[in-house]
Amino acid sequence: MSDRTSSISTPNGKSSELPVLSGTHGPDVLDVRGLYKDTGHFTYDPGYATTASCKSAITFIDGDEGVLLYRGYPIEQLAEHSTYLEVCYLLMYGELPNPQQSEEFNSIISHHTMVHENIRDFINGFRYDAHPMAMLVGTIGALSSFYHDSLDINNPLHREISAQRLIAKMPTIASYCYNHYRGLPFMYPDNSLSYVENFTRLMFAVPAEEFEPNPVAVKALELIMILHADHEQNASTSTVRLAGSSGANPFASIAAGVASLWGPAHGGANEACVNMLDAIVNSGETIEKTIARAKDKNDPFRLMGFGHRVYKNFDPRAKLIQKMCHDLLNELGGDTPMFELARKLEEATLADEYFIERRLYPNVDFYSGIIFRALNIPMNMFTVMFAMSRTVGWISHWMEMHEDPEGRIGRPRQIYTGAAKRDYPV
Numbered sequence: 001m002s003d004r005t006s007s008i009s010t011p012n013g014k015s016s017e018l019p020v021l022s023g024t025h026g027p028d029v030l031d032v033r034g035l036y037k038d039t040g041h042f043t044y045d046p047g048y049a050t051t052a053s054c055k056s057a058i059t060f061i062d063g064d065e066g067v068l069l070y071r072g073y074p075i076e077q078l079a080e081h082s083t084y085l086e087v088c089y090l091l092m093y094g095e096l097p098n099p100q101q102s103e104e105f106n107s108i109i110s111h112h113t114m115v116h117e118n119i120r121d122f123i124n125g126f127r128y129d130a131h132p133m134a135m136l137v138g139t140i141g142a143l144s145s146f147y148h149d150s151l152d153i154n155n156p157l158h159r160e161i162s163a164q165r166l167i168a169k170m171p172t173i174a175s176y177c178y179n180h181y182r183g184l185p186f187m188y189p190d191n192s193l194s195y196v197e198n199f200t201r202l203m204f205a206v207p208a209e210e211f212e213p214n215p216v217a218v219k220a221l222e223l224i225m226i227l228h229a230d231h232e233q234n235a236s237t238s239t240v241r242l243a244g245s246s247g248a249n250p251f252a253s254i255a256a257g258v259a260s261l262w263g264p265a266h267g268g269a270n271e272a273c274v275n276m277l278d279a280i281v282n283s284g285e286t287i288e289k290t291i292a293r294a295k296d297k298n299d300p301f302r303l304m305g306f307g308h309r310v311y312k313n314f315d316p317r318a319k320l321i322q323k324m325c326h327d328l329l330n331e332l333g334g335d336t337p338m339f340e341l342a343r344k345l346e347e348a349t350l351a352d353e354y355f356i357e358r359r360l361y362p363n364v365d366f367y368s369g370i371i372f373r374a375l376n377i378p379m380n381m382f383t384v385m386f387a388m389s390r391t392v393g394w395i396s397h398w399m400e401m402h403e404d405p406e407g408r409i410g411r412p413r414q415i416y417t418g419a420a421k422r423d424y425p426v
Contacts, residue, residue: 006030014039025060025069042413052233054241055404058091058396059232066313070230071095079320084225085109085195088167088392091230092399106195112168113189113198115176116146120186123176132177132384133262139173140166141255151249153402162250163395170388171195175202178381196222199388203377216331220371223324227317227364228386230393232310236260236267240394241401242410250398257394258387267383270369273305274379277338277370287344295354305366306349307359317364322346325367325374332374339370 004020008030016038019031029052036042045051060069068075071090078087082096089097089105097105122142126135144151147165150158176186187202197213200221205211231237239260244253261267280290294303308315329339346362349355372382401407 008035008039010039010041012040023055024072025062044415048238053238053410054233054401055406056233056397056400057094058400059230059393061232061310063308063310063312066311066316068231068316075227075316076320079223079226082226083194084222084229084389087226087229091392091396092163108164109168109195110189110191112165113172113191115169115172119143119146119173120176123173123180126180128180128183130181132174132181132381133258133387135177135180136174136384136387137255137258137262139177140170140258141252143169144249144251147251153244153247153249156403159250159399159402163392163399166250166254166391166395170391171199172202174381174384174388175199177384178203178378181378181380194218196225214331216328217375220324220328220375223321224368224371224385225389227321228368228389230390230396234266235263236390237394237397240398244398244401245407245410247409250395253398254391254394257390261387261390262383267386269304269363270365270372270386271379271382273365274338274369274373274382276302276304277341281337281341287341287348290345291348291352303345303349303360305369306355306362308361308363311361311363312359314361315363318362318366321364321367321371322362325371328371328374338373342366342370 005017006020007015007017009015016035018035021029021031023029032043043051058071060072061067070078070087071094073090073096078090082090085106086097086102088109089102119139119142123135123139126138143165147162150161150165152158172189178184179186185207187205187207189198190201191198193201193213196218200213200218201211233241236257240253240257243256244250248256264272290303293299293301325339329336346366349360349362355361369379369382372379372385377385
């Protein structure tokens with residue numbers, strides 16, 4: 001409990017002493033839980049943009065300074081020194097693993113990568129042209145029908161093994177959604193490969209040929225997965241917490257997160273960037289005209305991949321992924337006209353007062369879509385890739401929520417604007 005309070009008066013003449021809470025970083029917060037009891041008023045905050053729905057020790061973002069920390073570690077340091085599975089361990093358990101813990105965790109994940117054969121049949125039951133995200137939502141939710149041994153949400157061991165299974169099986173399921181959509185055979189995991197190497201094999205290998213993972217492609221995917229592993233209380237993470245607050249099993253909760261991520265305003269942003277860049281390249285439109293259209297209030301055109309709801313400075317993830325984008329395209333050839341356009345757009349906007357004043361800097365989606373395109377990953381798989389990366393963040397928040405003694409079922413309030421009470425006409 002805080003030893004500081006702030007008094008607030010409401011229009012009905014009543015007042016409430018609200019505790020002032022402080023976190024490790026970030027602004028102080030008013031605890032408004034007693035407001036309704038004291039005054040009969042509650043707060044109105046569409047989109048919860050200024051409301052903290054929970055306490056969390058997992059991720060911190062300072063949008064004004066362009067800072068992203070996982071368990072206190074700057075994303076720049078993790079991107080340079082860590083692996084995705086090491087980041088998974090960090091997010092789940094709060095500390096970086098020592099060598100023995102890392103070896104044990106990697107072994108556990110490797111030996112959970114296979115899925116029940118009936119899941120292959122389940123995915124094959126989808127229509128041939130089903131969207132991969134539709135298959136992913138359904139399949140993740142269906143996992144609860146296969147793992148009855150770990151569905152007691154009040155058992156810490158069950159929560160842990162469910163988390164491990166989800167992290168391990170997500171690449172396998174994601175690749176099966178892709179292969180079903182493309183009409184390609186399903187590959188079994190290879191436990192001799194690293195997590196990301198194994199995923200590239202599951203996606204792109206065929207039984208008739210040997211497969212050798214491209215180290216530059218693996219490095220690019222590993223970076224993308226680290227950068228997308230968690231991002232605080234975004235829409236999909238909040239959805240996982242809200243679903244989980246009702247006591248829903250972990251697979252149902254993560255499926256809810258996948259469904260939320262599917263929305264174009266959330267997980268579809270990098271796809272929108274590629275579509276925009278494609279349209280500009282195909283039209284032959286100049287950079288100058290594109291910038292002018294973006295600034296024209298009467299033109300419906302929007303410059304996708306710039307600005308962020310949280311980051312009011314440069315997205316730190318964009319700085320990291322930009323160099324990787326260069327390296328990958330130099331190695332693979334890639335979509336050079338698109339990347340050149342992206343680089344020119346970045347240079348133009350960073351030098352334009354209109355964008356500087358509004359702090360519309362390139363975000364991570366601006367480059368991640370280009371990397372996926374260079375790796376021949378189709379656009380309808382972009383959000384599946386995002387979901388695979390974010391699974392560890394979702395499940396870490398789900399685990400933390402169940403360890404929180406203040407946790408309770410989510411139940412937002414509303415301002416009712418419908419008809420006043422009236423009688424049924426007789």
